[in-house]
């Protein structure tokens with residue numbers, strides 16, 4: 704059976720980064736979100752950072768009213784953010800670690816080291832009707848802890864894979880593959896994201912069981928040259944092509960294991 708089509712969540716933080724650079728009203732991330740939806744985004748991701756460096760509370764409030772798809776609100780585990788999520792009830796909340804001085808999200812959430820607080824946040828958010836995901840590194844200990852605290856979804860941090868090259872990238876890809884497999888066995892929905900771009904996304908989309916990719920920086924950067932709708936459509940085509948390639952590779956492997964190589968290739 705064909706698994707559900709892989710989903711693309713478009714992160715619009717970097718539209719807001721440009722706006723905040725001059726303190727202008729433009730470009731408006733809310734307008735960008737609606738265009739991304741028209742181009743086929745399955746959801747819109749925003750990271751309301753504690754330092755408010757890009758997305759503002761006004762953006763999140765407006766998005767909650769106007770989105771046609773669903774919002775994935777990325778946030779640190781603070782009482783202020785929990786209250787906002789409980790009030791606005793976005794479809795998805797992704798708990799992420801935050802350091803004020805970081806350039807971007809450097810690592811995953813330490814779920815194993817913070818089970819009690821994270822478990823309590825998961826319960827509060829679930830009670831508000833939000834599906835909670837935990838943004839974690841592809842580490843077995845963190846995946847097991849995510850399942851234990853009752854999070855239904857994890858998002859694997861793909862930053863280390865995105866920054867690596869050659870053999871190191873293959874190693875990081877293998878870590879993501881093992882993590883996705885372990886998480887699926889534990890019944891978790893597996894998303895992935897961070898640092899994915901037009902040249903590295905297909906191999907991640909090809910991983911069995913990946914439900915959704917959240918991608919921002921590369922799409923917003925490309926939109927400067929081709930427009931936002933085209934940038935979103937191109938990324939969507941690549942994620943679907945990656946998923947299809949992964950499915951074919953899995954079929955080939957299965958045929959090979961069962962000695963049906965010739966039969967399989969003549970049927971495709």
Ligand SMILES: CC(=O)[C@@H](O)[C@H](O)COP(=O)(O)O
Nearest residue numbers: 716750777799806807808897
């Ligand atoms: C959690 C994550 O990966 C994204 O939210 C990403 O961090 C967005 O960009 P910034 O790190 O620049 O906020």
Ligand SMILES: NCC(=O)COP(=O)(O)O
Nearest residue numbers: 714896897898918919920
């Ligand atoms: N959670 C990852 C995300 O939303 C997008 O990250 P990036 O593509 O902007 O690095």
